[in-house]
Structure formats: C-alpha cells, structure tokens
Amino acid sequence: MVKVYSTPTCPYCVTLKNFLKERNIQFEDIDVSQNEIAQKEMIEKSGQYGVPVVDIDGEIIIGFDQDKIKKLLKIE
C-alpha cells in the first residue's frame, strides 16, 4: 500500500506523483494542508514537517528520493 503525504502547491510533490502515475503505481493521495489528523500522522511517521513524504508498506521516505522509491517498489 503506497501513501503520499503532500500539499497541493508543492512542486516536488507534483513531480513525485507524476513519477508514480507514469508507472501506474496506485497510491493514496493525502493532502496534509487540509487534513490535520493526516498532518500529525505524517509528522509522527517521518519525524519532520517537510513534504512530500511517501509511506510504502510502512517504509517512510522523505522527499522525492527516486533511488529509494525504485528500490522499494522494485521498478525502473
């Protein structure tokens, strides 16, 4: 299960979500600018406020880190 925590006006978040869409990776798109509970969840999981944060089956990645994402999702 892939979850992406992001805000609508964050350019790096847009780049990350395009990266996943281009590779038909399904993900839950969580907008932390509106949803305070999700915001707390993201901060607890990642230990910081920066977006984007990606949760891949419990593994947390901060920022658009292509190498880590490719490894965890076993994609190119």
Added chain:
Amino acid sequence: MIYDLIIIGGGPAGITAGIYAARKKLKTLLITKEWGGQMTKATEIGNWPGTKMISGNDLIKQMSEHLRMFEIEIKENKEAIDMDKKNDIFTVRDNDQTYEAKAVIIATGKIPRVLNIPGEKEYRGKGVSFCATCDAPMFKNKEVAVVGGGNAGFATAIDLIKYAKKIYILEFFPEMKGDLVTKEKLEKTGKVEFHTNVAVKEIKGNKFMESLTYEDRKTSKDHEIKVEGVFISIGMMPKVGFAQKLVELNKIGEIVIDKDNYTKTPGLFAAGDITDIKYEQIVIASGEGAKAALAATEYLKGK
C-alpha cells in the same frame, strides 16, 4: 567511448542545448540531478512566448519529453561531482561513473542560498524550510520567521499569511528591498513584524525548532524570538564546485563567459543562470543553451 559533447544540467538551458546538439548530430550525453531546477517552483509562468499560462512543472515536462525524441543519451538522478581536462579531452565524474568528451556545456543553474549558521542543517524539515508553497500548511497558528526582506521574502510571507499566527520578516540590511505594494498588503494583515539590520546567528530547539537568535547590527545586541519555523528566502547561489579549476568566477560565484558562451577553458562552455549574464529568465536560459550548443558545434568542427 568519447562523446562529442557532455551537457551538465536539466533546466531550460541544458535541455535546449541538448536539442540543438542532437539536431547537429553531435554524440551527446546529458547528466542531470533533476529536471527544471528553479523552474519547478514557478506555479504560473506567463511570459513563455506562445503559451499564455503554464506551470513550471508542466513546461519542464514538455521540454524533457521534447528532448527525449532525439538521439541523445541521458543520465538522470546523477550529479556531476568532479571535472578535469587533459590533452584536449574532458573527464566528468558523477556519483558512480566517469565520462569523457571533447566539449562540455555547464548549465547547472542555481540553488537556494543558505545562511550557513548553526542549526540550519539539523532543523531542515523540522522548522527550517526553503519552500513556503510546500511547507506553509504545516505552520497553522504558529509563529514563524522569514529571513530576507526582498520580493522572495515578501512572496514567502504572503504564502504564510493564510496559516501562520505571526510572521517576523528579518532583513540583514537597513531597508526592506521588496515592493512597497506587497509590504503594505502584509502590514494590513496585522500579523507581520518587519525587522531590519538583522544578522541571524543560530537556530535552536529540541526535536523540532523552537527559537532563533539574531544580532541587531545597529545596537549589536542579541535577541531571541520564539518561532517554530524559519523560511530562508535570501536569493539563489550558483553551484559550480565541480568545475572550479576550469572556469573563472565573478564576485558572486557565477561563471564568466564571453558573448559566445566560451569560458576561459577552450571547449568548455556555460549557459543559463550559472553564468554571469545579467538577467535570469527561462526564455533567456533557453536562448543561451542554444548559443552554447552552436558554439560547441563550431568548436568541434575545428577538432
């Protein structure tokens, strides 16, 4: 394998250079850490001729897709970390490989300037941010600081108004440089305090940022303000360490080029915001990329 040309950088300058080089049938490699650089932060671009309004992300996506139509080798998510020239051949090293070429174009652009103060790195993402459009929502009802009283700092404060309870704008020089119309808009909100002659010294906290200390340059007295976030908006800086030996830099670290994009080293060219040309615009960077590729093509004919 020796390339005719290596291009370092995936913004408008690098991509345009790549398109021109490929169309001139040069054996070209383009290395870039990411696509677009500063452009991705522009949500509304209204001065790209032929397109009424487009986001930086969409425009750079179109540009990189256009580049991929051509015969050109691309190394993404890689950063050039060292470069040298020996008997007319350049070597460029990235995180895991070394490449050789007869000519190189540097188009690495600029990155946000940092304060270089204690706590700035440790609290990155834990209060320290360089992107208000990304992180402002996390500072709802909190007190924050913006470092930089120019238009970048004012724009950052505008993004924060919707969320933050109080905003301190801290400017190093005696006057705020941002447009007066924006300053008035900020003043009307009653949430913003403007402080000039401020030399920020340290960012403190525990797990997350809690305060920031600064020196008033006029009274040289130290102050501490309780803020949970600091948005650093003090302009951009060039990143060219990897080619330091081969280029001449001006006072602010930009590569000195002539009107045909030659650097001081024959066969080494530069284009876009990384160079000392006066204006920094997407359309100018693209034009400079084309000029650099055409100059490299001519240089290679002589080889």
